[in-house]
Amino acid sequence: MGTGGMAAGGSEVMEAFNREISEAGIEASVEKFCSMHKVGCRGLCAKDVLVDVIVGGKKTTYQYTKPGMVSRIVKEHLIKGEPVADWMVGEDYYSFHDKQTKVVLSDCGNIDPEKIESYFAVGGYEAAKKVLTSLSPEQTIDIIKKSGLRGRGGAGFSTGTKWEICRNTKAAQKYIICNADEGDPGAFMDRSVIEGNPHAVIEGMIIGAYSIGATKGYVYIRAEYPLAVERLRMALAQARGKNWLGKNILRSGLDFDIKIKLGAGAFVCGEETALIASIEGQRGMPRAKPPFPVHSGLWGKPTVINNVETLANIPYIIRKGADWFASFGTEKSKGTKVFALTGKVKNTGLIEVPMGMPLKEIVYDIGGGTNKGRTLKAVQTGGPSGGCIPSELIDINVDFESLAKVGSIVGSGGMVVLDNTDCMVNIAKFFLEFTQAESCGKCVPCRVGTKRLLEILSRITQGKGKEGDIELLEDLSHDIKASSLCGLGQTAPNPVLSTIRYFRNEYEAHIKESRCPAAVCKDLIEYSILADFCKGCGACMRVCSSKAITGEKKKPHSIAADVCVKCGACYDVWVFKIW
Amino acid sequence: MLEISTDNELKLNDILNRYTAEEGNIISLLQDTQDVFGYIPEKSVGWFSKKLDIPESRFYGVITFYAQFHMHPRGRNLITACCGTACHVRGSDRLINSIQTELKLPEGKETTEDGEYTLEKVACVGACSIAPVVIINKKVFGEMTINRLMKELKGKKVEE
Structure with a gap:
C-alpha cells in the first residue's frame, strides 16, 4: 500500500476483502487468523496489488489482485482452506527477494506504517532507548563511524564523521535536518521508506540529535509525496504521544522535536545550502562552501543534513552493531543500498542489495532481464547527475568507487534500464532539459552553460547537428563541471559525457546521416502504414487525435504525413508488430 | 481577478x-x-x-x-503527467503529445481556454515502477496507455 499499490487499486482490494469477509459471516475468525493491515511498499511494484493471506501460520501471496478476484480467494482459501493456485506468485517473486539483503527495508512491507505499536513489535525505538540510557554521544558517533556508513543521498560522505564535526562545533543551538527532497527523476527510495516505515527515520533523527547535541529537527519533504507526508505527520504525532519526541525524552534530559517543511518543487533544494535557504523561506539558491553546514547552517547554526535512507539505517546499526553492518558491502562502501529499479526491465520496483553486487545480478536475477525479448543497451544510474553504463560493462560491481570509475555515480539510487529502443542522445537531452530548467540561475557556468548544451543536443536530435558538435559538447561539459557553484552544475554534464563516451556512434549517426538508430527522435522519423500488413482494424485511427489516419474498414489505412504530428499513439496500439 | x-x-x-x-x-x-x-x-x-x-x-x-506556485487559476480538471526518467523511456512524451492535441492546448499554455483542463508536467511523482504515470484529479493511473487515457478524457467530457 505505497503510492504504487494505491494506484494499482490497493484500497479497492482492501475494501473488497473487508466486504467479502463480513458477507461470508466469518468476522470472528477473521480477527483471529488474519489481521488485515496496511503495509508499506514491499518492492515488487510490477506485480501490484500483492496480498498476503495467512491461514494457520502459513503465508500465501497473491499477485495482480483485483477486487473481482477477492470473492474467490475468500471462499476457497479462507473458508475451505484451499489456496487459489492460479493467482499465487510464481518463482520469480521469490527470486526477486532471494538475492536481496534487507536492512533499511527489512520492516517495510511487514509492519503497519500507521501504527507505532507495529514498529515497537519489531524492536522499534530500542536503539534510541539504548543510546539515550547507556551511551554517550561520543560512543554513539564511534559506532556509526565504525560501521562505515556513508551518506545515501549521493555524495557518500561518512555519516559518523559528519556528526563528529558538528558535535565538536560549539554552539548554543544546533539542528538536524532530514533531506527527503527526493528530486531525482526515476528515484523513489525515500518516498517508499517514509511510506513504509516512517518511525525508523524519526528514530534515526533522535539518535542523531542526541549525538550532535541538536534540539530541533526538520524533515524537508517534497509536496509531491502526499501519502508520505501524511504518514510522517501521523508518525510524529504518535511519537510525541509516547514521549519519543518532546521534552526530556525517556527522562534522559534530551529535548527534541521535529517539524515538517514542505518543499515547493525545486530540484536544487536537494543541495544542502539551497535546502537551508528554502527552510528559511528564501529562494532555494545554494551558496559557496565553506563554511559547511556542520559549522554554519540553518540560521547560521551548526546543522547536520542526512538523507532519509541514511537515517533509516541508524537504528539498525545501533541495535545490531557496527560489525554486523560492516559485514555487508565492500571495503570502502559498507552496508546495503536501496535502488529504484525501473525502466525496461521485467520486475520493476524497490530493491536493497549489499554494496558491490554485480550490476548483472541486479538486472537479470532480480530484475528478470529486459521485456519483450529486447536487448539491453545501458543502465542509467544516479539520475541527472549520473551516467549511463553500457551493456558491455554489465559485470561491474555497484559501489561508490566502481561506478565512479566508469563515469557514473551511485547517487541517490535511481537505476533505469534502457533497451535497444532508447536513443542515447535523446536520453542525454532529456536530462539536460531537466537540469537546465532546474538550474537556479545564480552562477553563470550552470545557467548559461546548460542552456548551450541543451541547444546543441536539441539541434542534433533535430538532424541539424554540425561537424564538431561532439567536441564542443565535451569541451563545454568540462568547463561547466570545473566552474559551477554547486553539485547541480558540477554534475549536470555527466549524462552528456557518459553517453558520448560509450555511444559516440549514435551521436555520429544523428549528425552525419540525420538518422536516429533507435527511431526515437521525432524529427528524424516518419510514420507510415505498410499496406501489405494492414488489416484495416481501425485501432490506430481511433487513437489518432490529429485525424491524420484515414481508410475504410478491413482495407489498408494510410497516414497523411502533412497532418501527422508524430505523437506515436498509433504505433503504441499497433497490434500486428512485425519486429 | x-x-x-x-x-x-x-x-x-x-x-x-x-x-x-x-x-x-x-x-x-x-x-x-x-x-x-x-x-x-x-x-x-x-x-x-x-x-x-x-x-x-x-x-x-x-x-x-518554485515550480509549485501559480499566479493564475488552474483548470477545473487537473491532469498531471509525470516526466521522470522511467516514464520518459516508457513513452510519457507520446502521452503528453496526445493530451495536448486532444485538449487543443495552445503551444506553451497549460490551461485550456475554457478553463476546464490544466495539463501540468512534473519531474517525478516517484511511482516509477508503474511508469508511465498520469494523475487525473488526484487519481493515480499507472502503466498508462493512450487508449486508456483517451477513454478517461472522453469520459470526463461526457460527464459534463
Missing part, C-alpha cells in the same frame, strides 16, 4: 495568524494561500506585503522560483 472582499480578507487573516503562531515563513504562507484559493492572487501578495512590511519583490522572488 480576486477582490479583497471581507470574506477573502478573513481567509487571508487566518493564514497570517497561522504564519505568526507557527513561526512560518514566506513559503508556508504562500502554500497556505494557494491551498485556499487554488492559486496565488496578485492582490493577496500586496495585502501580505503591507501587513508584514516585507517588500512584494521578496514574495515574487519566491513565487517565481
Whole structure:
C-alpha cells in the first residue's frame, strides 16, 4: 500500500476483502487468523496489488489482485482452506527477494506504517532507548563511524564523521535536518521508506540529535509525496504521544522535536545550502562552501543534513552493531543500498542489495532481464547527475568507487534500464532539459552553460547537428563541471559525457546521416502504414487525435504525413508488430 | 481577478495568524494561500506585503522560483503527467503529445481556454515502477496507455 499499490487499486482490494469477509459471516475468525493491515511498499511494484493471506501460520501471496478476484480467494482459501493456485506468485517473486539483503527495508512491507505499536513489535525505538540510557554521544558517533556508513543521498560522505564535526562545533543551538527532497527523476527510495516505515527515520533523527547535541529537527519533504507526508505527520504525532519526541525524552534530559517543511518543487533544494535557504523561506539558491553546514547552517547554526535512507539505517546499526553492518558491502562502501529499479526491465520496483553486487545480478536475477525479448543497451544510474553504463560493462560491481570509475555515480539510487529502443542522445537531452530548467540561475557556468548544451543536443536530435558538435559538447561539459557553484552544475554534464563516451556512434549517426538508430527522435522519423500488413482494424485511427489516419474498414489505412504530428499513439496500439 | 472582499480578507487573516503562531515563513504562507484559493492572487501578495512590511519583490522572488506556485487559476480538471526518467523511456512524451492535441492546448499554455483542463508536467511523482504515470484529479493511473487515457478524457467530457 505505497503510492504504487494505491494506484494499482490497493484500497479497492482492501475494501473488497473487508466486504467479502463480513458477507461470508466469518468476522470472528477473521480477527483471529488474519489481521488485515496496511503495509508499506514491499518492492515488487510490477506485480501490484500483492496480498498476503495467512491461514494457520502459513503465508500465501497473491499477485495482480483485483477486487473481482477477492470473492474467490475468500471462499476457497479462507473458508475451505484451499489456496487459489492460479493467482499465487510464481518463482520469480521469490527470486526477486532471494538475492536481496534487507536492512533499511527489512520492516517495510511487514509492519503497519500507521501504527507505532507495529514498529515497537519489531524492536522499534530500542536503539534510541539504548543510546539515550547507556551511551554517550561520543560512543554513539564511534559506532556509526565504525560501521562505515556513508551518506545515501549521493555524495557518500561518512555519516559518523559528519556528526563528529558538528558535535565538536560549539554552539548554543544546533539542528538536524532530514533531506527527503527526493528530486531525482526515476528515484523513489525515500518516498517508499517514509511510506513504509516512517518511525525508523524519526528514530534515526533522535539518535542523531542526541549525538550532535541538536534540539530541533526538520524533515524537508517534497509536496509531491502526499501519502508520505501524511504518514510522517501521523508518525510524529504518535511519537510525541509516547514521549519519543518532546521534552526530556525517556527522562534522559534530551529535548527534541521535529517539524515538517514542505518543499515547493525545486530540484536544487536537494543541495544542502539551497535546502537551508528554502527552510528559511528564501529562494532555494545554494551558496559557496565553506563554511559547511556542520559549522554554519540553518540560521547560521551548526546543522547536520542526512538523507532519509541514511537515517533509516541508524537504528539498525545501533541495535545490531557496527560489525554486523560492516559485514555487508565492500571495503570502502559498507552496508546495503536501496535502488529504484525501473525502466525496461521485467520486475520493476524497490530493491536493497549489499554494496558491490554485480550490476548483472541486479538486472537479470532480480530484475528478470529486459521485456519483450529486447536487448539491453545501458543502465542509467544516479539520475541527472549520473551516467549511463553500457551493456558491455554489465559485470561491474555497484559501489561508490566502481561506478565512479566508469563515469557514473551511485547517487541517490535511481537505476533505469534502457533497451535497444532508447536513443542515447535523446536520453542525454532529456536530462539536460531537466537540469537546465532546474538550474537556479545564480552562477553563470550552470545557467548559461546548460542552456548551450541543451541547444546543441536539441539541434542534433533535430538532424541539424554540425561537424564538431561532439567536441564542443565535451569541451563545454568540462568547463561547466570545473566552474559551477554547486553539485547541480558540477554534475549536470555527466549524462552528456557518459553517453558520448560509450555511444559516440549514435551521436555520429544523428549528425552525419540525420538518422536516429533507435527511431526515437521525432524529427528524424516518419510514420507510415505498410499496406501489405494492414488489416484495416481501425485501432490506430481511433487513437489518432490529429485525424491524420484515414481508410475504410478491413482495407489498408494510410497516414497523411502533412497532418501527422508524430505523437506515436498509433504505433503504441499497433497490434500486428512485425519486429 | 480576486477582490479583497471581507470574506477573502478573513481567509487571508487566518493564514497570517497561522504564519505568526507557527513561526512560518514566506513559503508556508504562500502554500497556505494557494491551498485556499487554488492559486496565488496578485492582490493577496500586496495585502501580505503591507501587513508584514516585507517588500512584494521578496514574495515574487519566491513565487517565481518554485515550480509549485501559480499566479493564475488552474483548470477545473487537473491532469498531471509525470516526466521522470522511467516514464520518459516508457513513452510519457507520446502521452503528453496526445493530451495536448486532444485538449487543443495552445503551444506553451497549460490551461485550456475554457478553463476546464490544466495539463501540468512534473519531474517525478516517484511511482516509477508503474511508469508511465498520469494523475487525473488526484487519481493515480499507472502503466498508462493512450487508449486508456483517451477513454478517461472522453469520459470526463461526457460527464459534463
